[in-house]
Amino acid sequence: MSDPFTPQRSDKFTFGLWTVGNVGRDPFGEPVRPPLDPVTAVHKLAELGAYGVNFHDNDLVPFDATPEERDRIVRRFRQALEETGLVVPMATTNLFSHPIFRDGAFTASDAAVRAFALQKTMQAIDLGVELGAQTYVFWGGREGSEVEGYRDPREAIKWFREAINYLCRYVRDQGYNLRFALEPKPNEPRGDIYFPTVGHMLHFISTLDYPEMVGLNPEFAHETMAGLNFVHAVAQALEAGKLFHIDLNDQIMGRYDQDFRFGAENPKRAFWLVWLLETAGYDGPRHFDAHAYRTEDEAGVWAFARGCMRTYLILKDKVRRFQEDREIQALLAELRAADTAYDGPQAGDGYSAEHAAQLKARQFDVAALARRGRRAEELDQLVIELLLGVR
Ligand code: GCO
Ligand code: MN
Ligand code: MN
Secondary structure, eight states: OOOTTOOOGGGOEEEEHHHHTOOOOBTTBOOSSOOOOHHHHHHHHHHHTOOEEEEEHHHHSOTTOOHHHHHHHHHHHHHHHHHHTOBOOEEEOOOSSSGGGTTOSTTOSSHHHHHHHHHHHHHHHHHHHHTTOOEEEEEOTTOEESOOSSSOHHHHHHHHHHHHHHHHHHHHHHTOOOEEEEEOOSSSSSSEESSOSHHHHHHHHTTSSOGGGEEEOOBHHHHHHTTOOHHHHHHHHHHTTOBOOOEEOBOOTTSSOOOBOTTSSOHHHHHHHHHHHHHHTOOSOEEEOOOOOTTOOHHHHHHHHHHHHHHHHHHHHHHHHHHHOHHHHHHHHHHHHHHTOOOSOOGGGOOOHHHHHHHHHOOOOHHHHHHOOOOHHHHHHHHHHHHTTOO
16 A cells, blocks of 8 residues: 555665755855755654754854854754654764865864864764764865965875874764764865775775774765766775765766756666665665755755655665566576686685696686677666666
């Protein structure tokens, strides 16, 4: 009877206050929607079947709020969470809107700005933890440059490392149960942002004092903007045990930062992403970092939110069909049988001098191996037909 694509809490869908609360401001135009009360957002998201809500410190508490205002806002918000059962799995800091961050935060050339960013982040971590967050995201929106004339990028990398090391110590010192998730992006709002991709971040993490506390928050749009394959980026994060969180949305390569509804532009890539997440057993939140088109009013915002979750669930159902489709599975089995027929020495056996000698002496039927087609056309067409709903 019930619609199988109705989201449940167990699907772990989350939205940022800044996503459904996006007022539609862009570089060319004023807001088209009034600000959304965070308490209304919580109630509405709960009604739609979401699991949680995330925020930047200033999505909830204005930059210049007094301590009394802060406490009143937090009390009201917490009450909404209690009434609805919504949780706050992730929180983050706004280190990009205020003019003080015009040249970055942790990588700003001005030491006072760097110290202020650290102070603001510690306060924001306290706020996030107070409301239950277990993941803390670092998106370095302004951590970049347009001009190389003054700051040596190596210095920026060092300062970013110092900040993350410092904050890891802070979290440990407070006894917080909190992990950090770094979110790479190639550009926007800076001409270029330091640590532009998942790969850059993964290496950076290996240089930290507490690498086990720090992982990734990759975003579909960010690798896509750079023309990269997001599914491969997520696979590398998963393989490294570093997929701590994920930002789902959509984007056309080469355009401005679009933050479209999940699956809106690249449903096939989104399908492979859902396939990867579901088959890898990723059990973190499925967070939508996207917003409604500027054409929309508040009703359009909720249509957008519903659409993100519904598309994920439809794609998850397509993954199940992919795994159960007799023709697809038979094709995969045939390919696998041919691929695993070789029983000679190979890298997976591990190296020894004797093994290497055996491998060097091995005769291969190069012509036969080179002749073999991969049947990718057949496989991809079957997937397309599955996605287009004719199988
Ligand atoms: C962007 C980013 C942000 C971050 C957010 C949480 O392109 O603007 O994706 O939305 O995800 O600041 O860290
Ligand atoms: Mn983004
Ligand atoms: Mn994001």
